[in-house]
Amino acid sequence: MMAIILDADELFSTTYGGYLQGHLFRALAGSLPQEKFLFPKTGLADGLPSNMQEVAFPPKKGLFLRKKTRKWLQESKATAFISFKRTLIKPSHPLQQVLIISTEAQLDDAAAILNANAIGLTSNYLHTAFEKKYPHLAQKSFLAEGIVDPLQLLQEFDSQHIKDIFTEGNEYFICTDFNLDKEQLVTLLKGFSAFKKRLQSNWKLMIALRPAEPAKHKAAALLLAHYKYRADVVLTDAGRLYEKIEGAYSLISMDNREIFPVQVAEAAKVKTPAIAPATHTLKDLFEDAVMYPADNSSSAIGDMLMRVYKEEFAMQQLKRKLEHCQSRLDVNVAVKALIKVLHS
Numbered sequence: 001m002m003a004i005i006l007d008a009d010e011l012f013s014t015t016y017g018g019y020l021q022g023h024l025f026r027a028l029a030g031s032l033p034q035e036k037f038l039f040p041k042t043g044l045a046d047g048l049p050s051n052m053q054e055v056a057f058p059p060k061k062g063l064f065l066r067k068k069t070r071k072w073l074q075e076s077k078a079t080a081f082i083s084f085k086r087t088l089i090k091p092s093h094p095l096q097q098v099l100i101i102s103t104e105a106q107l108d109d110a111a112a113i114l115n116a117n118a119i120g121l122t123s124n125y126l127h128t129a130f131e132k133k134y135p136h137l138a139q140k141s142f143l144a145e146g147i148v149d150p151l152q153l154l155q156e157f158d159s160q161h162i163k164d165i166f167t168e169g170n171e172y173f174i175c176t177d178f179n180l181d182k183e184q185l186v187t188l189l190k191g192f193s194a195f196k197k198r199l200q201s202n203w204k205l206m207i208a209l210r211p212a213e214p215a216k217h218k219a220a221a222l223l224l225a226h227y228k229y230r231a232d233v234v235l236t237d238a239g240r241l242y243e244k245i246e247g248a249y250s251l252i253s254m255d256n257r258e259i260f261p262v263q264v265a266e267a268a269k270v271k272t273p274a275i276a277p278a279t280h281t282l283k284d285l286f287e288d289a290v291m292y293p294a295d296n297s298s299s300a301i302g303d304m305l306m307r308v309y310k311e312e313f314a315m316q317q318l319k320r321k322l323e324h325c326q327s328r329l330d331v332n333v334a335v336k337a338l339i340k341v342l343h344s
Contacts, residue, residue, distance in 0.1 A: 191301025
């Protein structure tokens with residue numbers, strides 16, 4: 001049995017990169033049961049395919065530049081190295097090195113791009129941007145979009161039960177952004193305040209902080225301590241996330257980075273309408289199936305929340321439109337493209 005090395009030290013962590021790594025690599029391993037997949041010990045992985053194995057990687061200082069690393073790769077019978085961050089191996093035997101680019105910032109890492117044998121782009125926008133910036137390397141690129149958890153679709157959710165547990169049975173909006181920062185949180189809360197001032201109701205705002213970092217929860221709690229509508233804000237974690245998203249009237253994302261919009265894709269999976277900044281990638285994936293605020297201001301967010309409340313028919317239309325986006329939200333599409341590269 002040969003081995004495929006996964007540079008995945010964030011595997012299954014509650015970060016954007018960890019999410020993408022986890023779902024892509026688990027699906028890839030499930031599709032190639034004859035291969036062995038080795039990744040660094042994280043203590044986070046659970047319920048993996050039997051051919052995924054945590055191992056002790058060589059020391060990170062001078063990673064993959066030392067002689068003992070080349071020996072380790074040979075002993076592991078490595079045939080491929082897949083990374084979301086870097087491809088800096090200097091092997092002593094043939095090794096297929098694949099770099100997965102999921103953010104626009106990665107397009108500036110020319111050294112890693114030049115060193116890779118193949119480049120996977122997680123959105124059509126990033127793929128197009130890559131080909132414009134590196135036209136001489138276009139033949140090395142391939143599209144690997146749709147890396148969203150496929151397992152959750154098999155579950156039946158009870159949205160009313162979630163409301164009873166978290167929002168006293170009331171309707172709510174939800175924000176599930178990765179690494180929601182203080183500035184974004186303040187803007188979101190001001191937008192919710194604008195909504196509450198215009199509509200005296202029992203509607204709630206749920207904020208599900210993904211990172212398992214006590215400091216972030218503490219900072220958010222301190223900010224909320226003096227918030228006028230604190231009683232209408234539910235601060236929670238990523239547990240039962242799909243159920244919380246499915247139970248929401250609408251998802252709100254504050255993330256305006258040019259990345260694959262995982263939060264919106266998760267909402268689309270359970271047909272929950274979404275409000276999000278209009279990035280190229282988001283518009284490419286969802287077109288007019290998502291509501292785009294006029295800008296990233298709190299007043300624009302407040303206007304969108306009022307629209308969600310008032311326009312019931314429009315919300316039903318958005319749900320129907322989201323159904324047509326499902327073909328772009330299949331991790332197996334990315335897996336098939338990656339397998340083709342590995343077997344080339």
